[in-house]
Amino acid sequence: GENVEQHPSTLSVQEGDSAVIKCTYSDSASNYFPWYKQELGKGPQLIIDIRSNVGEKKDQRIAVTLNKTAKHFSLHITETQPEDSAVYFCAAISGGSYIPTFGRGTSLIVHP
């Protein structure tokens, strides 16, 4: 089955810095890669996603890149703000499936 590795497990940055979270996946059939933000006491919320026919996608301060050859994808957050502090999860889903495999999460701490 699919295996998703996520790094780092904890990321601490100063307000205004950029943050990068990286994930690798094992199943070459995976073709959909969503990213979720989970705040304390809440369920995960989709923040951005990318499909395998696209190499990069951007939404304001958030961007995701995908390297299909290397089987890795990354989340980039620019101009971080304290409200970006949360746990971020990547996930991978195979084209023939609807079952997402999640990474173990990255706790992002943005210091004011």
Next chain:
Amino acid sequence: ETGVTQSPTHLIKTRGQQVTLRCSSQSGHNTVSWYQQALGQGPQFIFQYYREEENGRGNFPPRFSGLQFPNYSSELNVNALELDDSALYLCASTQGTSGGQETQYFGPGTRLLVL
């Protein structure tokens, strides 16, 4: 807010007991998925229901079962609770059958502690 609610928010049970967790999906969302999230881990897929039928299952034993109702509510039942069942249980709803590849709207979860 995602429009997905779950009850109860917290629950304490003892080993061997049975538990029922509830989820209310967004109106019009025909698919609901349930996940188990252990502390410090990502969510793990338990199963998915589409129009009241189980539509797929992850690596969970049969003592994990579910129901989906016509009014967009659903249940997760766990029998013979084990200590390792302690986790946050999440439900997520989507409109169609390709739940994994559509935007999933998660509820806030039910925190289950098994003693």
